[in-house]
Amino acid sequence: MILCDIGNTSLHFLDDEKGEFKESVLAFNPKTFQEKVYYISVNKALSKELKNLGNWIDLEPFIERDGYYDTMGIDRIFALQTTQNGVIVDVGSAVTVDVVRDGVYEGGFIYPGKIAMQSCYSGISPALEYPFHFEFNQKKLAKNSQDAISYGYLKLLASEVSSYALPITLTGGDAEEFSKLFRKNLTIKKRVIFEGMQKVVKQL
Amino acid sequence: MILCDIGNTSLHFLDDEKGEFKESVLAFNPKTFQEKVYYISVNKALSKELKNLGNWIDLEPFIERDGYYDTMGIDRIFALQTTQNGVIVDVGSAVTVDVVRDGVYEGGFIYPGKIAMQSCYSGISPALEYPFHFEFNQKKLAKNSQDAISYGYLKLLASEVSSYALPITLTGGDAEEFSKLFRKNLTIKKRVIFEGMQKVVKQL
Numbered sequence: 001m002i003l004c005d006i007g008n009t010s011l012h013f014l015d016d017e018k019g020e021f022k023e024s025v026l027a028f029n030p031k032t033f034q035e036k037v038y039y040i041s042v043n044k045a046l047s048k049e050l051k052n053l054g055n056w057i058d059l060e061p062f063i064e065r066d067g068y069y070d071t072m073g074i075d076r077i078f079a080l081q082t083t084q085n086g087v088i089v090d091v092g093s094a095v096t097v098d099v100v101r102d103g104v105y106e107g108g109f110i111y112p113g114k115i116a117m118q119s120c121y122s123g124i125s126p127a128l129e130y131p132f133h134f135e136f137n138q139k140k141l142a143k144n145s146q147d148a149i150s151y152g153y154l155k156l157l158a159s160e161v162s163s164y165a166l167p168i169t170l171t172g173g174d175a176e177e178f179s180k181l182f183r184k185n186l187t188i189k190k191r192v193i194f195e196g197m198q199k200v201v202k203q204l
Numbered sequence: 205m206i207l208c209d210i211g212n213t214s215l216h217f218l219d220d221e222k223g224e225f226k227e228s229v230l231a232f233n234p235k236t237f238q239e240k241v242y243y244i245s246v247n248k249a250l251s252k253e254l255k256n257l258g259n260w261i262d263l264e265p266f267i268e269r270d271g272y273y274d275t276m277g278i279d280r281i282f283a284l285q286t287t288q289n290g291v292i293v294d295v296g297s298a299v300t301v302d303v304v305r306d307g308v309y310e311g312g313f314i315y316p317g318k319i320a321m322q323s324c325y326s327g328i329s330p331a332l333e334y335p336f337h338f339e340f341n342q343k344k345l346a347k348n349s350q351d352a353i354s355y356g357y358l359k360l361l362a363s364e365v366s367s368y369a370l371p372i373t374l375t376g377g378d379a380e381e382f383s384k385l386f387r388k389n390l391t392i393k394k395r396v397i398f399e400g401m402q403k404v405v406k407q408l
Contacts, residue, residue, distance in 0.1 A: 069347045071331065094328050097356075099345055107345025109355035110332065112324050120316050120324035124298045127275065128314065141303055141311025143273045151313035152301075156360040159367070 002033070003197045005075060006041035014194045030056060038201050040074045040193075059200050067105045078196035079171065080105060086167045088192065091174040095157065099164055111157055114174055121149050134180040154181055206237070207401045209279060210245035218398045234260060242405050244278045244397075263404050271309045283375065284309060285400035290371045292396065295378040299361065303368055315361055318378055325353050338384040358385055 005012040011023045025046065030037075030053055038057050041047045050056040060074055068077050076096060079088050084103045090096045091113065098108035112120060114132060122129035130146040138155050142148040158181040161168060167185050170178055171192045179188055189195065209216040215227045229250065234241075240259050245251045254260040264278055272281050280300060283292050288307045294300045297320065302312035316324065318336060326333035334350040342359050346352040362385040365372060371389050374382055375396045383392055393399065 071349050094332070095356075107347045108352060109346050109359070110325070110349070110352040111356040111360070112321075112328060116324050116328050117316075119327075120320050121314070123323075124316060124320050128298070142313050143311045145275050145314070148312060148314040152299075152315040155313070156315070156364050159364060160360050163363070 001201065002035055002037045003194050004037050004039040005193050006039055006043050006046055008043050014191065038197060040078055040197065042073055042075065059197055062200050062204060075193050079192045081196035081199050082192055083169065086169055087161055087164050088169045088171065089161060090172040091170065091178045092172040097161060099166065101166065117153050134177055158182065206239055206241045207398050208241050208243040209397050210243055210247050210250055212247050242401060244282055244401065246277055246279065263401055266404050266408060279397050282400035283396045285403050286396055290373055291365055291368050292373045292375065293365060294376040295374065295382045296376040301365060303370065305370065321357050338381055362386060
């Protein structure tokens with residue numbers, strides 16, 4: 001089975017045989033694939049092209065979009081197919097947090113990613129130009145500037161996410177680093193979108 | 205009595221008779237004041253000049269700096285003189301949060317101010333370019349993009365500040381707007397630094 005998560009600049013594949021690989025949208029030719037490919041896509045131009053190819057199967061129509069919101073990315077929605085009770089935290093350029101309880105999507109929120117937040121602080125004052133400290137003591141308010149911004153950015157996020165008292169799944173490029181914020185109930189899953197897609201494929 | 209809070213670009217006065225007024229550092233001549241002026245200052249050049257004038261009295265030596273941290277602004281420390289049990293939240297270009305319990309400074313944290321955070325989100329993606337919604341429902345996770353960033357920025361701050369279970373004092377330029385985040389235990393005090401100075405003067 002081949003799965004493909006299509007973004008605006010690249011296609012991310014998971015092939016049972018070849019493993020994971022990426023192709024750029026510009027260099028991509030869908031006709032080089034003879035096998036069945038199950039995909040999701042946020043790339044409208046490419047989706048239109050793929051509709052005419054019998055072996056490319058869009059998974060989006062096979063899930064219920066009700067309960068999610070219109071501008072919510074299809075990748076976030078597929079990640080949520082993997083859990084009936086859990087929080088999915090995707091840490092990249094933004095941090096998206098989504099909560100499912102008893103199979104129902106409760107909603108979520110968006111927080112800045114590490115790089116954006118760091119330049120946000122240093123833009124306020126050069127005195128706040130520090131890297132974040134991920135292993136600060138979350139139980140103690142800060143008494144120096146580096147801890148003061150680390151606490152502001154990271155403790156507030158950790159408290160909110162932990163407050164749901166649900167299993168936490170971390171995904172995205174900075175998952176390892178952000179995992180230091182949570183002591184328990186934590187899984188790092190780099191392939192959570194593919195897992196969601198696999199689950200939907202099995203139900204076809 | 206005249207009180208003066210000296211910053212890097214302006215001097216902020218509170219005069220028993222004339223009320224509040226500001227002067228720019230550049231235009232300022234301390235010799236125009238014949239009366240006693242009690243001041244605090246983060247402006248080193250000006251502090252040096254004022255040391256030679258008998259009627260300008262620096263209040264900094266009259267408080268105990270132990271327990272605070274070295275890079276902490278003297279204005280934040282004077283604001284903290286007003287409470288034995290409380291949280292002081294100063295909302296301006298940054299949001300500084302400081303906690304005092306039983307007269308002891310526990311520490312604090314620094315969070316981005318409204319304008320910095322808004323451009324942080326819109327820098328991540330134009331899809332996140334919304335003004336913050338201060339009167340969103342804090343009890344419900346978001347199901348649209350504007351609520352998703354408002355929740356991320358404001359609910360996380362409100363939860364943390366409320367978690368101390370102490371009286372909250374809001375000060376700074378955006379105090380009115382941020383007051384919408386808190387239901388109880390809240391006072392807006394625009395002059396909290398002057399209040400701290402008055403308290404120290406009374407003990408001289």
